[in-house]
Amino acid sequence: MTAMGDVKRRRIDELAARAGAVPEGEGGVSLTRSAFRRLRRDPVAIIGAVIVITFLVVAAFAPFLAPRDPLAQTLLSEIRPGNIPGAREGFPLGVDNLGRDILSRLIWGSRQSLMIGVVSTVLGVVVGMAFGVLAGAFGGWVDTVVMRFIDIVLSIPSLLMAISISVLLGQNQYALMIAIAVTQVPIFARLLRGSMLAQRNSDYALAAQALGVKKSRIVFGHVLPNSLSPVIVQATLSLATAIIEAAALSFLGLGDPDLARPEWGAMLANAQAFLSIRPELAVYPALCIIVVALGFTLLGESLREALDPKFRR
Amino acid sequence: MLRFIVRRLLQLIPILLGLSVLLFAWLRALPGGPAQAALGERATPEDIARYNELFGLDEPLVVQYLRFLGRAVRLDFGTSARTGRSVTTEFFERMPGTIELTLFAMVFAIGLGIPLGYLAARRHGSWVDSTSVIASLLGVAIPVFFLAYLLRLGFAVELGWLPGSGRQDVRMNATRITNFYVLDGLLTREWDAAWDAVKHLLLPAIALGTIPLAIIVRITRASVLDVVNEDYVRTANAKGLATATVRRRHIIRNALLPVSTTIGLQTGLLLSGAVLTESVFAFGGVGSAIYEAIGARDFAVLQGFILILAVVYVLVNLLVDISYGLLDPRVRVR
């Protein structure tokens, strides 16, 4: 700075800003913050977030949003085999074969469907991560045993796995959630273990070890937090899969038999019988499932891009 | 290469043993246990007691498991409570249909998915690209059985272009040799029978192949996008090679590596999806059988079918691993 005073310094800063260079000091933005910043600019993420938030709001405020009682049977006089009344005044989407208002059932159904998706995914993530941490943190024979077990579970195609769990536990909403969760466990276990192994052998972990940091501290203070982003991405994507899988189990007759809880999968399964009379009965819940699944998928995919350091610029 | 294959085969053993333990435990844990599984839901307690004594179900679990394993190795999974026939016989009767269906679905998914994914990547950012990205996202979000119903409603019920159920028109009265209906038609030169079987396969195969198609398009696209930016593609261009050579030898060859792994994983998805698709189209394969078995609580059939399907799935993935070794020289030496 020998030849330049403060004024020139300022002039340079000003010119540098114009040239688009990043002034020092603002270069180091934390990963989470920069990921979030990129998410906000990504139209795909915005669409995904809007869809997801909309459905969450609908689910939360279902009692206020639903125009009717989702269980009340109406218009029974008009329902005959081969005829289900369509949309009309007061029933914007019509009624089902038992005379229940479709719109209200869809709104209430969002509660149950999202609940099944979220609970089963959280369950899958927690159990899967426990296995993954066990394998990734200890390594050695623990790793071998855990991963062999995971491989065995993974070798049963997911729906068949869910079917066997469902058959085993009987038909109720908890069985449904557990059945779906079990199919997610191996995915998260493998993901976290792989990610942790990669981090454990990374230079910074070796550096921490060389500095004499305790092993447990390295694992839980550094390795684990840094291994989480693929798990977050996969969890978002799994929410979509879980909701679709719940519908499939309902279709196979393994869903929640409690009629008091409207649920999209059950509505869709139930409507198949009336497809040739009133295909809309199936189309509405199917659309809800598709749109929510799409929302979670879009969000997950854009999260993947935002969290991937490869995409940072 | 041979050592690689032998090692992979050895790795199968613990997995297969684990599977048998899992499914043995499953049947044991069912409400009512294996006796009810064999006798059906309406069995009386006396029946069950007699059954347990007859089949040594009061012996220690280890002994029972070893006996189960011994029978499983000989492909004996007991008899169906619903039909009274051997589970294995039922499986092998129905498997050819499912194999035909999954093969058709896979051909549909791969044949359309790889070119589409490649095209999307090469026209990155164009309407072709955005359309295939959106379509592939939608493809994953649609419940398989709903898509199957839509296709059936549209093309079979409303338009009447294609048959909506079964594997072949019963009026065909075709000769059966292998139970692969298309193959049988070709072998016996009953061309119309083969063609009819193909027509019966089209809609279910499209329904079943849609998710794999969506996934293959996405993986191919991402993989081609990665490979195109690789240094060796730049080298190939710097060497002034013909566009076709660069594409075939340097881009597609490398881009297909991750795709081939995905195709192996799709098998699981196809077997899962077959249960749903076959039910919608009353297809009469293994999938329909599982659907019927769930409805009838026919546990012996469920146990046997799931175990065999899991073994099939594991074997298919082994084949994919080996073919991956053939494609990528770096794996071979390891």
Next chain:
Amino acid sequence: MSSGSSSISAPPVGLGNQPVLEVTDLAVRFTRRGEADTRAVDGVSFSVAPGETIGLVGESGCGKSVTSLAVMGLLPKRNVQVSGSVRLDGQELVGADAETLRGLRGADMAMVFQDPLSSLNPTVPIGTQVTEVLLEHRDMTRKEAVDEAARLLDRVGIPDPLRRLKEYPHQLSGGMRQRALIAMALSCSPRLLIADEPTTALDVTIQAQILELLRELVVDSGTALVMITHDLGVVAGLCDRVHVMYAGKIIETADRHELFARPRQPYTGGLLASVPRLDSPRGAPLTPIRGSARDTIAWADGCAFAPRCDSAQDDCLTEVAGSTVELVPDGPRRELRCRHPIEYPPAPAGATAPGAAR
């Protein structure tokens, strides 16, 4: 295509010699929707004669690699604008159609890249990667191509070439891979060879071997060689003439001896001062250039190097008479872009500069 073996000592000075490559006012702009255009290369001119070696020197991001890719026609078509002129043996390449360029690449102009592992296709044997060039550009049968490939590998110093032809890149060492890449580049005796940091990814001992190999090949075949590097050691050992680039522009051009003896641009001076040398001027400490290449301003606003320059004055930061800092002749065979260059007491003409040899 060989122009006879020229002697090692006197590098041909392009006087009566028609240059192989003539780059005039080359500019490359990256245009991305929703973002301001970036001028990666801006008004770059240089030429190379047969058997001559020039160096394009600068930090990463200064535009030297983009320049070489523009010459080869390897920049992507989308979002990139190339203007100016690139002539290979008099033939204009800017705006030439893709087929023409493809015919020239590999045959008349070839390139060696930085990272030999990633620059080789991992799933194709080395042999195929060599023969495919020969089959593309030279009228050969497969058998002849294999023989020629073996000969080429032998020529670049790969032992047991027939066995190596069947091997895959991961089975070769780093130095061997780079030799294989050089063999591919030389397979059609190109008139022009561009080497983009060919030694950066290699061990130091291997670096020297590869540079020696390149030097021999240039001398033997009369190929014009463009060395792209940030390593002044490479320049000292190989280049006849040096162009120093900064932020997309050439800021100093000189013959190698002159440049090492009397760098005029403070940036060049800084580059030289930050390299440890046995013959440093007395009292000169090893001084790094402060800041990084990101601390830059647009050339339109003055000198892009000014934010990092110790000699910068007020007028370095303003456009004088509506024009930017220009590249102007600065003595015989020298050009300079600087308003306050390093001054030297008049030296006896023709004195050999120190630092020519490494």
